[in-house]
Amino acid sequence: MIKGNSVDLVPAALGDRRRVYEWCFHSETSKSHSGSDYPEAHIPTFEEFCDDYADYYFTGSQPEDGRGFLILYGGEAIGFISYASFHLKPHKSELDIWMNSEAHCGKGLGTDAIVSLAEHLNKSMGIRELIMRPSVKNTRAIQSYTKAGFKESDKSPDDYLLDEYVSIYGDGDYGTDETVLLVKQFD
DSSP: OEEOSSOEEEEOOGGGHHHHHHHHHSSTTGGGTSSTTOTTSOOOOHHHHHHHSOTHHHHOSOTTTEEEEEEEETTEEEEEEEEEOTTBOTTEEEEEEEESOGGGSSSSHHHHHHHHHHHHHHHHHOOOEEEEOOBTTOHHHHHHHHHTTOEEOOSOGGGTBOGGGHHHHTTOTTOTTTBOOEEEEOO
16 A cells, blocks of 8 residues: 555555546546547547556556556545556656546545655656656646646657657647646656
């Protein structure tokens, strides 16, 4: 378990995968990053989600590639946060986060989860740079990530991605002009 100031992060299990998918793409918070306001962002089927979020995000079998965690607040699962490193250059990782309802947004809980996971990755895995790539339209997410220490980068995603993944992930989920690259660096 990773302890934050207000939240705890517990490793997600395979049995959590369906609800994590539902929280991301079929909950009241989905409108912040997918759906009709984001026609460039395809809403995956559950099977496509399972391809993107492979078993190791839920089993911990490949921690060097990525891992997912449930965000607990008062013992209740309120969201999901993950890191992925398989597609990035050494000592870098990408974070992704979503909450399960609007009731848990705007209270600093997501920011606490990001800070807690970031510190854990730096200390336990030697991660020196983290990236997050939300839509430029998702101002609430950008504000939260900024509070967690992320800053907009003028670098290209190519500076972070392994060469073989540039064509797959280089444009981000929302396209080059609609995705903002945020970076947090550790000394």
